[in-house]
Amino acid sequence: MDALAMTEPGAGSDIRGMKCAAIRDGGDWIVNGTKHFISGAEHADFVIVFIATGEDQTPKGLKKRITAFLVDRDTPGFTIRDGYKSVSHRGYKNMILDFDDCRLPDAQVLGEVDGGFEVMNTWLYATRITVAAMSVGRARRAFDYALGYSAEREQFGQKIGKFQGISFQLADMITEIDAADLLTLAAADRLDKGLPSNREIASAKLYASEMLARITDAAIQIHGGMGLMDDYPLERFWRDARVERIWDGTSEIQRHIISRDLLRAMGA
Numbered sequence: 507m508d509a510l511a512m513t514e515p516g517a518g519s520d521i522r523g524m525k526c527a528a529i530r531d532g533g534d535w536i537v538n539g540t541k542h543f544i545s546g547a548e549h550a551d552f553v554i555v556f557i558a559t560g561e562d563q564t565p566k567g568l569k570k571r572i573t574a575f576l577v578d579r580d581t582p583g584f585t586i587r588d589g590y591k592s593v594s595h596r597g598y599k600n601m602i603l604d605f606d607d608c609r610l611p612d613a614q615v616l617g618e619v620d621g622g623f624e625v626m627n628t629w630l631y632a633t634r635i636t637v638a639a640m641s642v643g644r645a646r647r648a649f650d651y652a653l654g655y656s657a658e659r660e661q662f663g664q665k666i667g668k669f670q671g672i673s674f675q676l677a678d679m680i681t682e683i684d685a686a687d688l689l690t691l692a693a694a695d696r697l698d699k700g701l702p703s704n705r706e707i708a709s710a711k712l713y714a715s716e717m718l719a720r721i722t723d724a725a726i727q728i729h730g731g732m733g734l735m736d737d738y739p740l741e742r743f744w745r746d747a748r749v750e751r752i753w754d755g756t757s758e759i760q761r762h763i764i765s766r767d768l769l770r771a772m773g774a
């Protein structure tokens with residue numbers, strides 16, 4: 507099993523701001539720094555870690571060069587420790603990785619030296635589509651609960667689904683879910699065909715993860731107080747939904763990618 511480590515306490519959205527750095531020592535690299543929020547690292551046999559391997563002066567200032575390394579969990583100078591307790595996905599941990607004069611040979615470079623961004627993008631394209639697809643799947647499950655409850659629960663002498671306040675919500679929910687599904691399939695199709703798909707993937711991740719937040723919230727509302735009780739899985743769907751707008755690039759970063767792509771095409 508693997509884990510992937512980009513994020514640091516001081517470098518989340520701004521990945522190039524990372525402090526974890528490797529310096530050359532003969533044919534090896536000596537690494538120092540810390541990564542945090544690393545999902546699944548407690549079980550990982552190895553971790554793909556993004557590390558700064560130099561910097562260039564550019565018109566926009568100093569820009570870090572980044573390289574991906576494969577790091578085995580028992581490498582001297584590399585430790586994995588417990589991180590924080592998250593409200594989302596309580597079934598697994600996020601971990602903190604420390605590098606203390608950790609020696610890595612060149613053979614553990616993944617891809618090219620200084621080619622870490624290509625590796626990162628390949629990974630992020632796939633994980634953003636995965637976030638979008640999982641959001642659609644979870645939203646459908648939450649919707650099924652909401653639909654079932656609306657068809658069963660009676661108040662004021664009738665099924666609550668007969669109230670337009672509920673039935674119109676159901677109509678909007680399924681429309682949003684289907685829209686997110688199609689957006690996700692279209693983005694995945696472009697990626698499969700090798701077409702430029704950065705913007706489309708960002709739109710799918712943005713829309714599907716925000717849709718999931720609305721659907722899980724509405725599903726709880728339709729269940730009234732029971733929606734918050736752990737007799738139903740809805741409170742878990744709602745908690746788990748929260749992280750989808752944050753990891754693999756926040757909603758704001760997806761909006762940045764989408765608008766940058768559009769404006770660049772206009773020469774702006």
Ligand SMILES: Cc1cc2nc3c(=O)[nH]c(=O)nc-3n(C[C@H](O)[C@H](O)[C@H](O)COP(=O)(O)OP(=O)(O)OC[C@H]3O[C@@H](n4cnc5c(N)ncnc54)[C@H](O)[C@@H]3O)c2cc1C
Nearest residue numbers: 510511512513518519543544545592752753754755756758
């Ligand atoms: C449960 C969990 C598991 C995770 N697992 C992993 C993992 O396995 N591997 C890994 O590498 N990372 C992982 N992450 C990290 C995740 O990808 C980051 O949390 C995410 O990229 C945001 O970084 P940050 O939390 O440092 O927020 P920051 O980057 O500090 O952002 C704070 C706020 O500022 C906004 N912001 C930042 N820059 C801009 C901008 N240019 N324009 C507009 N708004 C902006 C953000 O959108 C956000 O609202 C995980 C996070 C969580 C919560």
